[in-house]
Amino acid sequence: MKTPAFAKGGSRSLDRLLPLILLPVALIALGPVVRLLLEGIGFGDGLTSAHLATVLSRPSTGTALLHSLITAGGGTVLSVLIGASFAFLVALTDIRGKGALVFCLMVPMMIPPQITALAWMQMAGPSSTLLKVLGLAPPLGSPQPLHSPGGIILLLGIQHASLVFLTLRAGLRMIPADLVEAARMSGAGSLRVWAQTVLPLSMPSLIAGGAMAFVTALGNFGILAMLGIPAGYATLPTLIYQRLVGMGPSVLPEVAVLSLLIGAVAILGILVSRYVLSRKGFGLVGLSGNPLALSLGRGRGAVEILLWGFIFVILGLPLFALLATSLIPAYGVPLTFASATFDAWKEVLFIQPGTRRAYGNSLMLATSAAAILLVISLPLAWLMERRANRLSRLLDALIDLPYALPGVVLSIACILTFLNLPFTDMTLYGTIWIILLAYLARFFVVMLRPIQASIAQLDPAMEEAAASVGARLSRRLRDIVLPLAAPSAAAGAILVFLTAVNELTVSALLWSSGTETLGVVIYNLEDSGETVMASALAMSIVLLIVMLMGLVQAGAKRFPKGVIPWQS
Amino acid sequence: MAELSFSNLSKQFDGVAALDSINAQITSGEFVALLGPSGCGKTTLLRLTAGFEHPSAGEIQIGGHTVAGAGQFVPxxxxxxxxxxxSYALWPHKSVYANVAYPLEVRRVPRAERQARVAEALSLTGLSDLAQRMPSQLSGGQRQRVALARCLVFDPRAVLLDEPLANLDLALRASMQEVFSMFHRRTGATMLYVTHDQGEALALADRVAVMAAGRIRQFAAPEVLYREPVDCFVAGFVGDGAVVSARCTGQTDGARLVLNVLGQEVLSRSATPEPSHVSIRPESIAISEDAPLRARVTGCTYLGGQFRLTLDTAGETLVAFARQRARIGETVGIRLQDLWAFRDPGGVITMQRALAHA
Structure with missing residues (x-):
């Protein structure tokens, strides 16, 4: 018989050390938000509501808030119309090519809003290269129709339709098939079943999807800045941006109040969506399945043409317009076979130091953010799933905040937090590190949730089996958890990369000369009239995004359910 | 190999008792089954032994060393x-070979020895040809054997099996039972086997601990459980037959008591002078036309070689074996012989309650 050698103490050190990562994570992810809240009540100058009162009573604040609500509200209505139509048709009918259709509907969500705006602007207005080619351009001097509240609402609606689509489709899949069959047995036809059974049952998802679209539209900066600023139509995010860019850090207390205002509206929206989702379901019981497989019969072809036509208009046309503009030698020159040139592409990709630096910065930031988050999220997700305690549960509940809050709010929060590093004279403001920290805070959930999902689906017996044969925690994490969670972690990393490489909202407020990102450079190029170069740069980014999305799509079968945002 | 010992072991989950003061000794090399309905605490006892749970009170010893309790906890x-x-818990990203080799890798066993021991474990479980397969390419029975090989390759001090046959079909269960028996004979390992299937427990184990509601009701060899159950629960849960209340007459016949059962005076074996119930196994009922106790046939199923009759008499349901088929509704005479009596006042109610959870 072997002599027992029971190790004591020491060997379990990782078990004790691991929970310590909760602290830095909480500091980076939630510290800035807390700091911003403190600023609102006059942190540093003693408790005061003076700032709050001054800023909130200004007429410009009210106007911007009203504009924000109008555009976000209008955009939400449009998103719900588009997203719901697609969701009902894709989930409930027998149309063909659903996978491709869904992928194409998701592309606008992944394309950064400033590129969407740029592309649409190339499609309308007197200088549109595409319209010139077709001979449809309005006369010079006529206004750009998209530089208006209506244009903003249109683009916001299209950009966020996929949020409504995804939420609603997930909800539709939860509806038990037998409810529908029961309705049919009672003699209801397809349309009546849809209107009287499916629609009421899917209402909670529809409302939740709408709330998400509203919150996201509220925080959208790219579209509001590209279309709203030229039109002189101020919204809360652009007001904050213009104040801070125009006056510098001295207006921080003032913009902090503005960002608290927009944050409060956003949180209200999130709470509504959570409340609706928590009451979701009228206690749906039964096997979920395809609730309806409505046969469209002879109308199927027409519906398919309609859907693809719509996709072409919201995705194909703007991208064609963007491509066309990127191929002309100078803005205003008509595109012909003779005039087409790749000069602008060469210029932005290889010659201009600013754009090359931006590419370098964005790739570096996106890669670092993805890599750092990957390394932290794996043990963190394990901790949250397997060793949940009060602190980890609190973090779990709050870590959505930096991602759900409008980007300007997080930016202001980061500036406040890192302007003067505690206990030192150093500042991170104006360095690339503040952007990286903001990205880490903002994209934490994007990485964490997929890994969490895959660890939650992992049979705990896998790890227990490894423990019983003698593997310690570090080995179990390395040999068992890591390889099994790797596909989801990879998907999460690509998602973080995709989102970060296009980021504009956060970096617009945090960049300075030398640390500009791709999003910022596109915006600045367009702002200074270099539309052709902006288009070429934007087009190159769209290609990069579609390629990365394709990569994730190709590995779709290896990921657990819910990892890829455009699949459910 | 090592003996296992539990003393006053208790476990509560959020204040609800899952195990209540368990005391048991399992000797080195013994094959013990933990038998009980679901929710009786048998899996909790297994997980406490493995170290996946911390006891709320009491102590666990393995090979004479405390592994849990008294301020100590060995992971x-x-x-x-x-x-x-x-669920077998095979690691899906490792091949059969890598699954079985992992315990040795963790122990830094040198490569040559590792290969030899893995090959031995694989051949003992009949898996040599499947070494390079991935778990997803195996059948249920094959996966079970990989789990067993992975467990035996590192010479564990004890082997714990958590309902290992629950996910297999009937035919495979029988052949896997033989694999477990063979495995136990070959290795002489101390084995703790959790199951809710009494057939498995009685067939495999040297001793069976029958559990209900977090307690061990009886811990004995299978034949003792069957012939001499200590209470209504064990009598009803283990084996076929009926539990019927009995009245003492105060008379004895040698070592046996004379009891009044179903209005008849019958001789019973017993460990107590004042029993309250008798366990009536099918073998204890002889069918004869001239017997004074009459019973109505309510069911008749063919078991191969004999018929199993359910009989209704004086409001009790009895089970008997018969050579000939009986018509349902027919009345037969029965004679009771060689009964076992025990004291368990109010026992039928607790038995029903325990079985209701099953």
Whole structure:
């Protein structure tokens, strides 16, 4: 018989050390938000509501808030119309090519809003290269129709339709098939079943999807800045941006109040969506399945043409317009076979130091953010799933905040937090590190949730089996958890990369000369009239995004359910 | 190999008692089954032994060393106890060979010895040809054997099996039972086998601990459980037959008591002078036309070689074996012989309550 050698103490050190990562994570992810809240009540100058009162009573604040609500509200209505139509048709009918259709509907969500705006602007207005080619351009001097509240609402609606689509489709899949069959047995036809059974049952998802679209539209900066600023139509995010860019850090207390205002509206929206989702379901019981497989019969072809036509208009046309503009030698020159040139592409990709630096910065930031988050999220997700305690549960509940809050709010929060590093004279403001920290805070959930999902689906017996044969925690994490969670972690990393490489909202407020990102450079190029170069740069980014999305799509079968945002 | 010992072991989950003061000794090399309906605490006892749970009170010893309790806790990786899970818990990203080799890798066993021991474990479980397969390419029975090989390759001090046959079909269960028996004979390992299937427990184990509501009701050899159950629950849960209340007449006949059962005076074996119930196994009922006790046939199923009759008499349901088929509704005479009596006042109610959870 072997002599027992029971190790004591020491060997379990990782078990004790691991929970310590909760602290830095909480500091980076939630510290800035807390700091911003403190600023609102006059942190540093003693408790005061003076700032709050001054800023909130200004007429410009009210106007911007009203504009924000109008555009976000209008955009939400449009998103719900588009997203719901697609969701009902894709989930409930027998149309063909659903996978491709869904992928194409998701592309606008992944394309950064400033590129969407740029592309649409190339499609309308007197200088549109595409319209010139077709001979449809309005006369010079006529206004750009998209530089208006209506244009903003249109683009916001299209950009966020996929949020409504995804939420609603997930909800539709939860509806038990037998409810529908029961309705049919009672003699209801397809349309009546849809209107009287499916629609009421899917209402909670529809409302939740709408709330998400509203919150996201509220925080959208790219579209509001590209279309709203030229039109002189101020919204809360652009007001904050213009104040801070125009006056510098001295207006921080003032913009902090503005960002608290927009944050409060956003949180209200999130709470509504959570409340609706928590009451979701009228206690749906039964096997979920395809609730309806409505046969469209002879109308199927027409519906398919309609859907693809719509996709072409919201995705194909703007991208064609963007491509066309990127191929002309100078803005205003008509595109012909003779005039087409790749000069602008060469210029932005290889010659201009600013754009090359931006590419370098964005790739570096996106890669670092993805890599750092990957390394932290794996043990963190394990901790949250397997060793949940009060602190980890609190973090779990709050870590959505930096991602759900409008980007300007997080930016202001980061500036406040890192302007003067505690206990030192150093500042991170104006360095690339503040952007990286903001990205880490903002994209934490994007990485964490997929890994969490895959660890939650992992049979705990896998790890227990490894423990019983003698593997310690570090080995179990390395040999068992890591390889099994790797596909989801990879998907999460690509998602973080995709989102970060296009980021504009956060970096617009945090960049300075030398640390500009791709999003910022596109915006600045367009702002200074270099539309052709902006288009070429934007087009190159769209290609990069579609390629990365394709990569994730190709590995779709290896990921657990819910990892890829455009699949459910 | 090592003996296992539990003393006053209790476990509560959020204040609800899952195990209540368990005391048991399992000797080195013994094959013990934990038998009980679901929710009786048998899996909790297994997980406490493995080290996946901390006891709320009491002590666990493995090979004479305290592994849990008295302010000590040895983590699972240091207990040297192998476990075979109901779900098999094979690592899906490792081949059969890599699954079985992993315990040795963790122990830094040199490569040559590792290969030899893995090959031995694979051949013992009949898996040599499947070494390079991935778990997803195996059938249920093959996966079970990989789990077993992975467990035996590192010479564990004890082997714990958590309902290992629950996910297999009937035919495979019988052949896997033989694999477990063979495995136990070959290795002489101390084995703790959790099951809710009394057939498995009685067939495999040297001793069976019958559990209900977090307590061990009886811990004895299978034949003792069957012939001499201590209470209504064990009598009803183990084996076929009926439990019927009995009245003492105060008379004895040698070592046996004379009891009044179903209005008849019958001789019973017993460990107590004042029993309250008798266990009537099918073998204890002889069918004869001239017997004074009459019973109505309510069911008749053919078991191969004999018929199993359910009989209704004086409001009680009895089970008997018969050579000939009986018509349903027919009345037969029965004679009771060689009964076992025990004292368990109010026992039928607790039995029903315990079985209601099953």
């Amino acid at each position: 699972p990786e240091d207990r040297g106890v192998g476990i075979v899970f109901q």
